[in-house]
Amino acid sequence: MTASSRPGSDEAAWIAGEVVHPTALRLSIADHGFSVGDGLFETCAVRDGVPFALSRHLRRLMGSALTLGLDCPPVETLRQAVAETLHAAPRAGRVRLTVTSGAGPAGAMRADGPATVVVTAGPAPRRALRATVVELPWVRNERSPLTGHKSTSYGESVQGLRYARSRGADEALLANSRGELCEGLASNVLLEIDGIFVTPALDSGCLPGITRQLLLEWAEAAGLAVQEATLSMTVLDEVRSGRAGLLMTSSVRGVTAVSRLDGRRVVQGELAQALSDLYDRRSRDEIDP
Numbered sequence: 001m002t003a004s005s006r007p008g009s010d011e012a013a014w015i016a017g018e019v020v021h022p023t024a025l026r027l028s029i030a031d032h033g034f035s036v037g038d039g040l041f042e043t044c045a046v047r048d049g050v051p052f053a054l055s056r057h058l059r060r061l062m063g064s065a066l067t068l069g070l071d072c073p074p075v076e077t078l079r080q081a082v083a084e085t086l087h088a089a090p091r092a093g094r095v096r097l098t099v100t101s102g103a104g105p106a107g108a109m110r111a112d113g114p115a116t117v118v119v120t121a122g123p124a125p126r127r128a129l130r131a132t133v134v135e136l137p138w139v140r141n142e143r144s145p146l147t148g149h150k151s152t153s154y155g156e157s158v159q160g161l162r163y164a165r166s167r168g169a170d171e172a173l174l175a176n177s178r179g180e181l182c183e184g185l186a187s188n189v190l191l192e193i194d195g196i197f198v199t200p201a202l203d204s205g206c207l208p209g210i211t212r213q214l215l216l217e218w219a220e221a222a223g224l225a226v227q228e229a230t231l232s233m234t235v236l237d238e239v240r241s242g243r244a245g246l247l248m249t250s251s252v253r254g255v256t257a258v259s260r261l262d263g264r265r266v267v268q269g270e271l272a273q274a275l276s277d278l279y280d281r282r283s284r285d286e287i288d289p
Contacts, residue, residue, distance in 0.1 A: 012089035014081045014119040019088045022120055031116050033100025036108055037153035039116075040064050040072075041098040044082075045124065045252045049090045050287050051082060053251070056210050057097070064149040065099065071115050072099050078117065085119040093124025094252050098152065124252055130259035131248055133184070134169040135236060136160050140183065142176040142205025150207065157185045169260075171248060173236070176205045181231040184248050187256075188212040190226070191235060192245035192269035197226040204230065211249040214289060215275065218282050224275060236261065245269040247276075255279045 013022040033039035042061050044051035051057075058075050065072035072078075082095055098118045104111035138160065146153060164172040164185070173189065176182045183189055183206035190212075191198050197219065200206050219226040238244035239261050245268040246258040255276040258266045282289070 009089055010091035010093065010121070010123045012085050012092070012121050014085040015117070019084050022122070025118070025120075027116065027118070028103045030103040030105075031100055032102065032104045032110065033098065033116060033152055035104075035106070037151070037155070038070075038104075038108075038110065039098055039100030039152035040068070040070060040150055041096055041152055042150055043094060043096045043251055045254075046086060046092050046095050046121070047284075047287065049086055049092075051086065051095050052283060052287055053210050053214070053289060054079070054082065055288050056213070057251070060150065060208065060210070061097070061099065064151075068145070068149060070099065070101055073115060073117055081117060081119045085121045089121040091123075092121035095119065095121045100152065127253055128170065128256060131171050131256045132169045132260040133171045133173055133246070133248070133258050134164050134167050134262050135233075136163060136172045136174050136185075138174065140174045140176050140205045142178070142182070142203070144205075147205045148202065148208055160185045167263075171258075173261075175233045179233055180204050181233050181235060182206050187248040187250040187253075190215070190247040190249060190255075190275075191231070191239065192247070192272055193235075193238065193243075195225070195269070195271060197224065197247075197271070197275060198229050198231065199226065200231055201228040209249060210251050211254060211279070214282070215249060215255070215279060218278055219275060222278055224271065224278065226275075239266055240264045242267045245272050247272060254283065 013025045042057040100116045101110050102113045102116045160172050171184045174182045181200050182204045188209040239246045246266050248256045257268050
C-alpha cells in the first residue's frame with residue numbers, strides 16, 4: 001500500500017495488486033475500458049466497512065463476463081481486491097469493481113492480454129427520500145448484446161441524465177423498442193397498482209438489479225404482493241393521474257419514492273413505505289444475503 005492511499009479515509013483504489021489513492025491511479029490509454037467501453041462493473045453499498053450483497057454482485061459480474069467473453073479473474077481475486085480497498089478506506093460508503101478486457105489495438109478487436117481490474121471506494125451519494133423523474137424520448141434496445149449486463153458503455157445514460165437534469169429531474173425512465181416500460185437510467189422500476197407492486201419483466205431489457213431481486217424475494221416472504229409483468233408505457237398515465245405509485249430501486253440508494261413524474265405530483269400508495277421499511281430492515285440484518 002502506498003503512502004498516498006491515506007489509511008482511515010473514505011477513498012482508496014486498487015489496481016494490479018496495489019492499493020493507492022484514487023488520484024494516483026494510472027491506466028493505459030490503450031485499455032479498451034477507456035477507448036471503447038469494453039468492460040463490466042458492479043457497485044455495492046458499504047456498511048461499517050463491509051460491502052452489501054457482494055456475493056450477488058460477483059455472481060452477476062461473472063455471469064455477464066462469461067456471456068460477453070470477458071476473461072474475468074477468479075472470484076477469490078476480486079473479493080481480495082475489494083477487501084484490501086475497503087481496509088484502506090474504512091469510512092467509504094460505496095465500492096465499485098470494474099473489469100475491462102485490458103489493453104488492445106485501436107478499434108473494437110480485443111487483444112489476448114489480461115483483463116484490467118480496478119476497485120475504487122468512496123463516499124456514498126446523499127440518499128434522497130424522494131426522486132423527480134422524466135420520461136425519455138429514446139428507447140432501450142432489449143435485443144442489444146449488452147442488455148441485462150452492467151456494461152461500462154454508459155454513453156446513453158450520460159445523455160439521458162443530461163436530458164433529465166435539463167428538465168429539473170434526478171432520474172429518467174426508458175421504454176424498450178416495443179413500447180414497454182423498461183427501467184431507469186441507473187435504477188429498476190416498481191409501480192404500486194391496487195395494492196400490488198409490479199416491476200417490468202427481465203425480457204423488457206431491464207438490468208437484473210440486485211435490489212430488485214432482493215425485493216422480489218423479501219416481499220414474497222413478508223406477504224407483500226410483488227410480481228413481474230410486461231407493462232406498456234401507458235401505465236405511466238396511471239401514475240400521472242394519481243392511480244398508481246412509482247418507486248425506483250438501486251444498489252446504493254436502496255428504495256426511493258418518486259415524488260414527481262414529468263412535472264406532475266406522484267401519490268404513493270399505502271404499501272410503499274412498508275416495502276421501503278422491509279428493504280431497510282432486511283438489508284441491515286443480512287449483509288450478504
